[in-house]
Amino acid sequence: MEEKEMLAGLLNHDQAALKSLMNAYITDVYSLSSAIIGGVGSAEDIEECSSDVFFTAWKSIDKYSPDRAGLRTWVLMICKFVALDRRRNLKTKISQLPLAEEAIPAKILTTSFETVEERQELQTALKSLARQERELIYRRYFLDESINDLASAYGLTRQAVDNKLWRARKLLKNLLGKKERQGVEEL
Known part of the structure; x- marks a missing residue:
């Protein structure tokens, strides 16, 4: 599925479009999550973070603006913030x-x-x-x-x-x- 088709499907909350989004970007999202969380979290934490990224993208697709960034870039920005939050929470738990x-x-x-x-x-x-x-x-x-x-x-x-x-x-x-x-x- 092309990016435009994926975006149209996501805006209509089509689950097939979400599946295409996940298939297209899971490697990039997992790699970025791993780079951010790796020293603090487990493989499960990285997998949960990756799932949270796609869930967040699904919930907030109406906030996406194709004029500002490509879909991949937008998903990776979501990933960055979700992973940083996860890392911060894990470090807080560890220190306690x-x-x-x-x-x-x-x-x-x-x-x-x-x-x-x-x-x-x-x-x-x-x-x-x-x-x-x-x-x-x-x-x-x-x-x-x-x-x-x-x-x-x-x-x-x-x-x-x-x-x-x-x-x-x-x-x-x-x-x-x-x-x-x-x-x-x-x-």
């Missing part, structure tokens, strides 16, 4: 998660924190950090976010994030003592 024992990488727990007591000590030490440092540790070492992403998310320079992480690791080493230092150094 408590640092549960399950969030600590299994390698660290099994090699250096073998007993329940040692794991509880680690939890206590993590809770003693300031909220921002705890979030930075969690997001950097448990969620594997880049320093640049963290700097952007917190409005800090890369050097400031590096310094905060270094100080937080040093504090954790001091709080946990000599026996557990090896596990903390793996962070």
Whole structure:
């Protein structure tokens, strides 16, 4: 189906036109969603975002103006905003998660924190950090976010994030003592 036919069908809320729109642009929408959400969300989040993009386009087709942009460009602009909203929501959820024992990488727990007591000590030490440092540790070492992403998310320079992480690791080493230092150094 050509773009003009697709547009006419979409304006009449023809489901065949929606299906054509999805077939025509799903690869582009999925790729853009993945690029925006990839470091924070799962494959399911990306798929949901892609579905939301087409649903939003379906609901708001009457706002589309062919004079301003092509249909593909319009769909990708919707995708950009839907994906950015999804990424922001996912980051908010992540930052509100408590640092549960399950969030600590299994390698660290099994090699250096073998007993329940040692794991509880680690939890206590993590809770003693300031909220921002705890979030930075969690997001950097448990969620594997880049320093640049963290700097952007917190409005800090890369050097400031590096310094905060270094100080937080040093504090954790001091709080946990000599026996557990090896596990903390793996962070």
